[in-house]
Amino acid sequence: MTLLELDNIVVEFPTRRGPLEAVKGLSLELNEGQILGLVGESGAGKSITGAAITGLIEPPGLIRSGQVRLRGQRIDNLAPEKMRRIRGKEIGAIFQDPLTSLNPVYTVGEQLIDTMRVHLGLDHKAARKRAIDWLAEVGIPAPEARLDQYPHQFSGGMRQRVVIALALCAEPKLIIADEPTTALDVSVQAQILALLKRLCRENGTAVILVTHDMGVIAETADRVAVMYAGRLVEIGDVAQVIQDPLHPYTKGLMNSIPQIGNRDARLTQIEGAMPGLRNPAPGCAFAPRCPQAIDTCRTLRPIPVDAGSGQVACHLFGEAQ
Amino acid sequence: MFAFLLRRIVQAALVMLVVASIAFLMFRFLGDPISNLLPEDATVEERADLREKIGLNDPFVVQYGRFITNAAQGDFGQSYRNNRPVSDLLAERFPATAELVLVAASLALALGIPLGIYTALNPRGWISQGLQVVSLLGISVPTFVTGILLILLFSVTLGWLPSFGRGEVVDLGGWTTGFLTLSGLKALILPSIMLALFQMTLIMRLVRAEMLEVLRADYIKFARARGMPNRMLHFKYALKNTLIPVMTIFGLQLGGLIAFAIITETVFQWPGMGFLFIQAVNFSDVPVMAAYLVLVSFLFVVINTIVDLLYHVVDPRLRVEKSTARGV
Numbered sequence: 001m002t003l004l005e006l007d008n009i010v011v012e013f014p015t016r017r018g019p020l021e022a023v024k025g026l027s028l029e030l031n032e033g034q035i036l037g038l039v040g041e042s043g044a045g046k047s048i049t050g051a052a053i054t055g056l057i058e059p060p061g062l063i064r065s066g067q068v069r070l071r072g073q074r075i076d077n078l079a080p081e082k083m084r085r086i087r088g089k090e091i092g093a094i095f096q097d098p099l100t101s102l103n104p105v106y107t108v109g110e111q112l113i114d115t116m117r118v119h120l121g122l123d124h125k126a127a128r129k130r131a132i133d134w135l136a137e138v139g140i141p142a143p144e145a146r147l148d149q150y151p152h153q154f155s156g157g158m159r160q161r162v163v164i165a166l167a168l169c170a171e172p173k174l175i176i177a178d179e180p181t182t183a184l185d186v187s188v189q190a191q192i193l194a195l196l197k198r199l200c201r202e203n204g205t206a207v208i209l210v211t212h213d214m215g216v217i218a219e220t221a222d223r224v225a226v227m228y229a230g231r232l233v234e235i236g237d238v239a240q241v242i243q244d245p246l247h248p249y250t251k252g253l254m255n256s257i258p259q260i261g262n263r264d265a266r267l268t269q270i271e272g273a274m275p276g277l278r279n280p281a282p283g284c285a286f287a288p289r290c291p292q293a294i295d296t297c298r299t300l301r302p303i304p305v306d307a308g309s310g311q312v313a314c315h316l317f318g319e320a321q
Numbered sequence: 322m323f324a325f326l327l328r329r330i331v332q333a334a335l336v337m338l339v340v341a342s343i344a345f346l347m348f349r350f351l352g353d354p355i356s357n358l359l360p361e362d363a364t365v366e367e368r369a370d371l372r373e374k375i376g377l378n379d380p381f382v383v384q385y386g387r388f389i390t391n392a393a394q395g396d397f398g399q400s401y402r403n404n405r406p407v408s409d410l411l412a413e414r415f416p417a418t419a420e421l422v423l424v425a426a427s428l429a430l431a432l433g434i435p436l437g438i439y440t441a442l443n444p445r446g447w448i449s450q451g452l453q454v455v456s457l458l459g460i461s462v463p464t465f466v467t468g469i470l471l472i473l474l475f476s477v478t479l480g481w482l483p484s485f486g487r488g489e490v491v492d493l494g495g496w497t498t499g500f501l502t503l504s505g506l507k508a509l510i511l512p513s514i515m516l517a518l519f520q521m522t523l524i525m526r527l528v529r530a531e532m533l534e535v536l537r538a539d540y541i542k543f544a545r546a547r548g549m550p551n552r553m554l555h556f557k558y559a560l561k562n563t564l565i566p567v568m569t570i571f572g573l574q575l576g577g578l579i580a581f582a583i584i585t586e587t588v589f590q591w592p593g594m595g596f597l598f599i600q601a602v603n604f605s606d607v608p609v610m611a612a613y614l615v616l617v618s619f620l621f622v623v624i625n626t627i628v629d630l631l632y633h634v635v636d637p638r639l640r641v642e643k644s645t646a647r648g649v
């Protein structure tokens with residue numbers, strides 16, 4: 001069943017030199033319990049897409065047009081207080097840096113308990129009991145003693161486990177995990193991802209996993225969406241996109257899938273750089289870097305068409321059909 | 322924790338020793354005490370006698386040792402001006418200064434913190450912008466100017482509040498308080514406003530800056546992403562992180578308040594230690610000056626040490642010893 005739909009989302013930041021579109025009309029669907037990998041170069045708009053879903057785009061930025069629907073209900077135009085109730089309870093978020101994501105002056109227990117009391121209406125005692133269960137669930141040894149400790153008393157990997165517990169404790173149906181392991185030690189990354197995957201599978205939680213790491217995607221995701229310069233260029237099942245990518249940009253990305261956790265193998269294999277978001281040229285944003293570009297690519301913007309196990313936005317592909 | 326406490330106390334003792342030495346040097350270099358103690362027409366023999374009697378002929382080290390020993394017991398000798406023990410004079414004046422500083426500090430905190438929070442949470446509102454401008458004035462206008470303007474408006478023009486003195490005071494076993502009479506309370510208003518104004522604007526701006534910083538922190542973003550209500554986000558998660566650094570600065574400022582009270586007490590003829598000190602300076606009353614210096618430094622050191630300890634209690638990151646003992 002469809003959990004989340006993005007319908008032609010445009011996210012705009014007013015700047016001194018005129019509006020800047022960070023996301024330029026993005027549509028995608030996510031089913032319940034599905035894990036979607038969201039990849040793309042730095043600045044492609046991945047984090048902003050996540051922020052658009054949770055309603056946390058920093059003003060003066062705004063969703064200029066399009067809709068975000070959760071189980072068919074629009075959530076992009078809700079009153080702040082209504083949206084707040086959805087955050088944490090329906091849509092959770094995990095950020096990049098576990099070291100700074102936890103409040104340094106409150107115990108991890110207090111932060112867990114507060115979150116559950118806000119969303120689940122538990123009393124303090126019940127919330128405390130659940131908090132201990134959650135710490136155990138995310139693999140923290142001696143959870144009862146650990147509950148009353150402060151974040152600085154945990155290692156980086158342990159803190160990210162706490163962050164996962166915090167994001168999941170109100171049992172959301174969707175988690176947006178924005179590079180949840182980038183800041184961690186290579187040896188810990190795989191463990192954390194395996195934990196996240198296991199918990200989400202068990203609870204039927206869908207995940208949008210933002211990452212630079214194709215290895216992580218191959219290991220964790222069901223589907224992959226590839227973003228380029230604020231647009232979706234390809235979306236499909238993970239096996240198809242990795243083994244048989246359709247878009248030339250995706251092909252470039254897949255040229256060498258690094259092993260999981262290999263930091264050096266960032267998405268930099270393609271010559272050139274992503275164009276600025278301001279004053280985009282007509283045509284396909286990837287055309288200047290595309291080894292297969294034809295004349296049409298420089299004048300006409302490709303629209304996503306059904307292909308393979310999903311969609312692709314590329315003239316070449318349309319012609320090949 | 323114990324080792325930390327011990328270290329702080331040793332540091333504090335060293336600071337006090339240095340201050341006492343400076344005070345001692347004041348005696349040696351600021352005029353001859355004999356000419357202050359005896360009438361103009363005293364004979365040479367009389368002078369020599371007194372010199373011997375109060376130990377000015379003893380070796381330097383002996384004099385220094387005696388001064389430090391006495392000072393440690395709160396004995397700073399006789400005032401040159403009115404021949405009373407300096408400790409008595411200070412004890413008499415201490416309540417006036419203490420009450421003034423207490424009221425000013427409370428005022429500065431009670432207004433500065435809420436205003437700082439308000440301006441941080443509504444940074445674009447016109448009230449906030451107005452407060453920012455006013456606070457800039459509060460920081461840049463010298464305090465004696467504000468004091469004189471206050472007197473001009475509320476004492477001279479409107480005639481609502483007294484412009485000098487403490488009003489009627491009640492003696493509570495050696496502690497004279499102005500809190501218990503109407504005239505005492507009225508007399509406190511203008512001086513404490515003058516003394517508080519600078520600190521209040523400072524605290525307000527500090528709270529604002531810290532809070533804006535904290536509100537941008539990742540842990541606040543993550544808490545917001547978990548749907549924590551704004552009330553909890555602002556007044557629980559952000560506020561404690563904001564107030565920890567503010568507390569330290571305020572602790573340092575509290576010592577500053579005692580020192581700044583000199584100006585306020587002079588403008589309002591407030592019978593506190595600062596006013597006593599200014600009078601002592603005019604008469605080269607070295608024992609009073611030395612004692613004031615030592616006492617104010619002592620208060621500074623005590624307050625700073627307490628603030629440091631509090632800092633360790635409030636900020637869990639600094640409770641290192643405890644955490645390793647408890648760690649799993």
Ligand SMILES: Nc1ncnc2c1ncn2[C@@H]1O[C@H](COP(=O)(O)OP(=O)(O)OP(=O)(O)O)[C@@H](O)[C@H]1O
Pocket residue numbers: 013015020022040041042043044045046047048049058061277
């Ligand atoms: N507050 C803002 N004001 C103006 N522009 C912004 C703002 N936040 C983001 N942008 C722009 O939006 C674009 C997309 O940013 P986003 O953070 O989504 O990239 P990303 O794909 O997550 O990159 P990364 O992999 O580096 O995290 C960037 O080019 C950035 O310049």
Ligand SMILES: [Mg+2]
Pocket residue numbers: 046047048178
């Ligand atoms: Mg990002």
